[in-house]
Amino acid sequence: MNGLSSVFNLLAYVAAAIFVFGFLNKVLQYYKTPSPLKIATTPAPKTSMGVVMRLIPEVLFFRSLLKGGTAEKILWLGGWVFHVSFLLIVLRHLRFFTYPVPGFVMSFQQIGIWAGLVFPIALLILIVRRFTNDRFATISLFADYFILLLITLIGLTGLLLKFYVRTNLVDIKAFMLGLLTFSPTAMPDSTLFLIHFTLVLILLVYFPFSKLMHAWGVLVSPARAQVDNPREVRHVTPWA
Numbered sequence: 144m145n146g147l148s149s150v151f152n153l154l155a156y157v158a159a160a161i162f163v164f165g166f167l168n169k170v171l172q173y174y175k176t177p178s179p180l181k182i183a184t185t186p187a188p189k190t191s192m193g194v195v196m197r198l199i200p201e202v203l204f205f206r207s208l209l210k211g212g213t214a215e216k217i218l219w220l221g222g223w224v225f226h227v228s229f230l231l232i233v234l235r236h237l238r239f240f241t242y243p244v245p246g247f248v249m250s251f252q253q254i255g256i257w258a259g260l261v262f263p264i265a266l267l268i269l270i271v272r273r274f275t276n277d278r279f280a281t282i283s284l285f286a287d288y289f290i291l292l293l294i295t296l297i298g299l300t301g302l303l304l305k306f307y308v309r310t311n312l313v314d315i316k317a318f319m320l321g322l323l324t325f326s327p328t329a330m331p332d333s334t335l336f337l338i339h340f341t342l343v344l345i346l347l348v349y350f351p352f353s354k355l356m357h358a359w360g361v362l363v364s365p366a367r368a369q370v371d372n373p374r375e376v377r378h379v380t381p382w383a
């Protein structure tokens with residue numbers, strides 16, 4: 144393994160560590176943040192089980208967006224299709240990270256390719272949406288465009304790898320398994336793959352510091368995850 148490969152492997156570990164510890168740190172921070180008031184959006188569940196039942200359709204179908212107007216419905220379409228295709232792409236990618244490859248990963252191979260093709264279309268909806276009216280343009284920050292662009296580039300380089308610049312997938316799998324088993328090997332000899340992979344590392348590093356933390360935030364947002372019981376139980380914060 145040459146020096147460049149060693150640096151690349153090291154960067155991958157650093158990025159993974161920043162992602163894992165950064166994510167856990169944010170989860171802890173959310174947990175410790177006081178929520179001094181009962182602000183559940185009513186009508187809200189009166190039991191913890193009710194809150195779980197409220198969150199499930201929210202996480203699976205982004206239900207509250209469907210209750211909005213046309214703008215929210217467009218966001219729903221782009222957002223939901225994006226997330227589902229992302230999930231299918233990740234399931235297809237698991238073949239690079241597992242040996243032997245489990246049967247369920249094999250069953251997602253074909254649909255994963257279709258998801259890869261739909262992915263940039265969903266992202267295009269999300270990007271165009273930010274330019275469609277003054278209100279969205281005003282509330283859009285550089286961070287919002289950056290993340291959409293980064294994920295689009297990951298998807299497009301992936302599609303190029305699949306359809307135009309074929310690489311040696313055996314090398315790529317050996318490289319990934321080397322990383323996962325802490326016995327790093329030489330990095331694959333494919334510039335396009337290294338770009339695809341580096342963009343993913345940037346995504347991992349950026350994730351805990353970005354709005355992508357909504358992945359966890361949706362589960363602990365007080366307006367949606369609080370039990371609506373201020374009449375039954377006196378709500379006292381530990382520090383009050």
Ligand code: HEM
Pocket residue numbers: 229232235236239255256258259260262297298299300301302303304305306310312315319336339340343346
């Ligand atoms: C955010 C994470 C990622 C996204 C969104 C993503 C997206 C994609 C997409 C859309 C494709 C084209 C469709 C397909 O063949 O599945 C693709 C292909 C590919 N991706 Fe990724 N990818 C990600 C992470 C990774 C990682 C971590 C690796 C490291 C092994 C990787 C390696 C590849 C390879 C080698 C291909 C070509 C597959 C083939 O030729 O059959 N990707 N990626």
